[in-house]
Amino acid sequence: MNFPEELEHLIRARYPILWVVTAEETRLDALLAGIAARWDKRVYEWTCTGGVVPAGTSLQSQKPRHSTTKDPLAALDCVVDQVEPALFVFKDLHPFLTQSHAAVIRRLREIAPHLKNSRKTIILVSPVLDVPVEIDKEVTVLNFPLPGRPELTALLDQVIEEVSRADRVLVDLDEAGRDRLLQASLGLTLGEAENVLAKILVKHERLSGDLAAEVLFEKQQIIRKSGLLEYYASEETFEQVGGLAALKAWLAKRASAFTGEAQAFGLPPPRGLLLLGVQGCGKSLCAKAVANLWQVPLLRFDIGRVFGSLVGSSEENVRRAISVAESVAPAVLWVDEIDKALAGSQGSALSDGGTTARVFGTFLTWLSEKTSPVFVVATANEITQLPPELLRKGRLDEIFFVDLPSEAERAEIFAVHLRKRQRDPAAFDLAELARATEGFSGAEIEEIIVSALFDAFHTRQPLALGHLREALLQTVPLARTLAEPIDRLRQWSVGRARPANPVPPRGNAPA
Secondary structure (H helix, E strand, O other), X not given: OOHHHHHHHHHHOOOOEEEEEOOOHXXXXXXXXXXXXXXXOXXXXXXXXXXXXXXXXXXXXHOOOOHHHHOHHHHHHHHHHOOOOEEEEEEOOHHHOOHHXXXXXXXXXXXXXXXXXXXXXXXXXXXXXXXXXXXXXXXXXXXXXXOOHHHHHHHHHHHHHHHOOOOOOEEEOOHHHHHHHHHHHOOOOHHHHHHHHHHHHHHHOEEEHHHHXXXXXXXXXXXXXXXXXXXXXXXXXXXXXXXXXXXXXXXXXXXXXXXXXXXXXXXXXXXXXXXXXXXXXXHHHHHHHHHHHHOOOEEEEOHHXXXXXXXXXXXXXXXXXXXXXXXXXXXXXEEOOHHHHOOOHHHHHHHOOOHHHHHHHHHHHHHHHOXXXXXXXXXXXXXXXXXXHHHOEOOEOEEEEEOOOXXXXXXXXXXXXXHHOOOOHHHOXXXXXXXXXXXXXXXXXXXXXXXXXXXXXXXXXXXXXXXXXXXXXXXXXXXXXOHHHHHHHHHHHOXXXXXXXXXXXXXXXXX
């Protein structure tokens, strides 16, 4: 059942107090007006600045009227005095539902039985939810969903119709361009979507699908205001990722999974993946590149940041972070080094009163039940630190093992990083460098090039193969320092994780 139907059924069933969690008062007002018209009810709204007035009353008309009902107790008395069927919409009453305003809470509790025997309903509208325990049994909570594709399509059509009459504005939207704009707009309120379309028109004097990045910039503001997630303006592409062909192909097949065409085909949005493997082999780089490939926001979720000092605040922080991620979906949620963040969750009752376990449980429940198009990319280096519940199928789509690069992959990585620094890879013997770097990770290969550049710059010489050879000899790869843990990780991955790039089995890195 969709939200409008659910809301209408609750009103008709005479539920006394409904709490609608939303910041979109205008959209909700229009919905309630339609319900009231169908069932012959009047609509009144209350604010602490205007008191109780008929819905739709302009600000100028509110000034001289009903000033006494600005007090919430007087406003609630108006509800009781009203004889005709009506909806009373209280906007932002939540600051008055605290112990310092106990009389307001008590009055609501007293009114609830009266409403059950009338055709009147109180609807509390607020962007936050904080139901006092005294009226918990009388209140029904509803979350007003953000506008879907049909509403955004109607808005886009309205904007196109309005600007088509202006000679200065060019509308260049084919079906693919419309789909890109609509997909990028998902997760915005109707007001935010209208604002960003207006900004595009003012800034570029045209409307086309290649301007979807402007919509993603609008989503950055939502993420920054949350304080729990970091927005990454991802510039990395898979052209900058050497090797990992199987992982790249898997992600490329899902590049259009969030489009309307994919939904019409019956495809569910992809849930996410776990990238497990050796440090420095490109796991975090892939998380950044997939957001660029799919043209969706990349959010970094630092689980360590959610742990608060107050009991219960950590779980609430996780829920808030998830809510923000869902509000800007479709998006990629990057959980870096999840093994460290959730280490010891099984025994946290003895170490932190069970906070880590509860945070982990909240996150796992969301992974299992989420329907929003938030693609989770979790990275981990140590499998023994991961709770087994995370590895169960159904929470994530796939587990990929990212191993040390093969010889061909190392040559490709050298080429990627040389091009990145404006050097021609053809001027270097990549085959020799690849053979000499057996057991090196991608990060270590990049560091070899950086170190060689410092040496060349110090001697005021162009970068040459000799500089790279010298830097290579001075580097000790992690595969030698931590040979035993890496070997255990490789053995665990056989049959349990999908190789990010299938290669023939190979032995341990040289000691």
